[in-house]
Amino acid sequence: MFQGGGRLIAGKLAQDLRRLYEKNRKFGRVSPLDYVMTVCPRCLYSSFPKDWNALNPADNEAIRMATDARRSYIEKILGPLDFTQDRQIVLGAASYLLGMDCYQLRGVSVAPTPKKAVCAIRAAWYFSDLHDEFPNLGYDKIRDLLYQKAAVIYGYTLELMQNGNEPVDQAAGMLGPDTDNNWGFDGVIYLNAFLTKKFKDQMAPKPEDQVLLLSRAKRTLARLYGSGKASKGKPGPIVEMTRELYDEYNAILEAMGGEK
Known part of the structure; x- marks a missing residue:
């Protein structure tokens, strides 16, 4: 996939830090994310390659015992799956849903929370693509649910960065969140703010709670923006996107009567 004449045709960087790729005339759809997760075709255990063998006995037993439930859950959403076949959009989507499910059963030593966040947002991207291809199957609802889950889990990840309860x-x-550029913890801060703004109505139905939620995300975003202005080492795209998002936060909070 990463070798040969121009299989990957990079497009723009989306607001949620997804690198878009143009369809290749020769190869059709090409996505580097398809093969990132390692998945057992028998028990549907899914993880990032680094964590594949780092299963302690308790985690191993929990994942083994949940095999039938995991298979039933994923097949209700995407139908029967065969991970011995070449990966495509459906298997790619499934690999990240399964990753979320399996990291839910992992111990803190593997830092499962930030990995669940990455799995959630990547799964949302896949279901966005599935909705584009099959607009009448309700994949947009799953997409939005996954984005909301990502928003919550990125918030938890920020807390863990501060309290050290997981070795983040x-x-x-x-x-990532994508494979073309690892934005690291800057990306976590940015995505927490971006997703909080996008799904504030679902995360906090009351206006006064939205103001508190947005104000907290804005303060964290302000530190990223400030460090970006002060450091020549920060990648230009995320500094500019942070500035634009910060301005949007100011406008929203002002309209809601919150902090300016």
Whole structure:
């Protein structure tokens, strides 16, 4: 996939830090994300390659015992799956849903929370693509639910970065959220703010709670924006996107009567 004449045709960087790719005339749809997750075709255990063998006995037993439930859950959404076949959009989507499910059963030593966040947002991207291809199957509802889950889990990840209850540094090399550029913990801060703004109505139905939610995300975003202005080492795209998002936050909070 990563070799040969121009299989990957990179497009723009989306607001949620997804790298878009143009369809290749020769190869059709090409997605580097399809093969990132390692999945057992028998029990549907899914993880990032780094964590594949790092199963302690308790985690191994929990994942083994949940095999039937995992298979039933994923097949209700995507139908029968065969991970011995070449990966495509459906298997790619399934690999990240299964990853979310399996990391839910992992111990804190593998830093499961930030990895669940990455799985959630990547799964949302896949269901966005599935909705584009099959607009009448309700994949947009699953997409939005996954984005909301990602918003919540990125919020938890920010808390873990501050309280140290999980070794989040262990996940630093796989935070992505996409494969073309690892934005690291800057990406976590940015995505927490972006997703909080996008799904504020679902996360906090009351206006006064929305103001508190947005104000908290804005303060964290302000630190990223400030460090970006002060450091020449920060990648330009995320600094500019942070500035634009910060301005949007100011406008929203002002309209809601919150902090300016």
